[in-house]
Amino acid sequence: MESSKAQIHTKFHKIPEIKFEDQQLTSFSGLLIFQLFFKRIRLKDKLKKCFSNLKVSPIFGHHLVVLLLIVHLILGFRRLREIDYYRDDPLVLRLMGFKKLPDVSTIxxxxxxxxxxxxxxxxxxxRSFVINGLQRESFGRLTLDFDGSVLSTKGHAEGSAVGFNKVKKGARSYYPYRHHQPR
Structure with missing residues (x-):
């Protein structure tokens, strides 16, 4: 079913006031902080400029799809199909400025x-966000840790691959997700 922009987009400017009392907030209410942060750094505008060379003007602009993926990761999800967990969440819709989220095929x-x-x-x-943040903080020292813990597996588990393993040469391993959602 085709939708018009008016059926999809909505505007929210005011950040709701948070009171610590019995409220009916969604499990993603922490997004209110990100809504303010994204507005302060003008993230939507900056993302839109990244795709200004594309002449296509879909209802869900490329910059909004990238923003949705950022929100998706902030919420702890990794697979696109997991959008169904928060598809109707009012705070996610508010942060995105949508009345409904795109489906996986649209993304x-x-x-x-x-x-x-x-x-x-x-x-x-x-890169500019990272560099500007580092310059702003002016750390005396910065340590980057690139190694990661892997779990070895037998057989050909989904997402596993043969990597360097001094103890078990040729063993298949994978990086565990902290917020792994069961299927």
Missing amino acids: SRSLSQMDTQSIANLRRLS
Whole structure:
């Protein structure tokens, strides 16, 4: 079913006041803090500029799909199908400025339409956020830890691959997710 922009988009400017009393908040109420943060750093505008070279003007703009993926990760989800866990959540819809979220096929289609220039722009934006934050904080020392813990598995479990393992050469392993959702 086709939808118009008016059926999808809505505007929210005022950040709701949070009172610590018996309220009917969703499990994603912490997004209110991100809504204010995203507004202060003008994230939507900056993401939109990353895709300005694309002439396509879908209802769910490429910048909004990327923003949705950022929110998706903040909420602790990894697989696109997990959008169904929060599809009707009023705070997620509010943060996105939507009346309804795109379905998985719409997100996938939008991602497939992104070109190398857009991705380069997105990487440049991401890099600028990190560099500006590091400069602002002016840390005396910064330690980067690149190693990760892996779990070895027998057989060919989904998401596993042969990697370097001094103890069990050729063993298949995978990186465990902290917030792994059961299927």
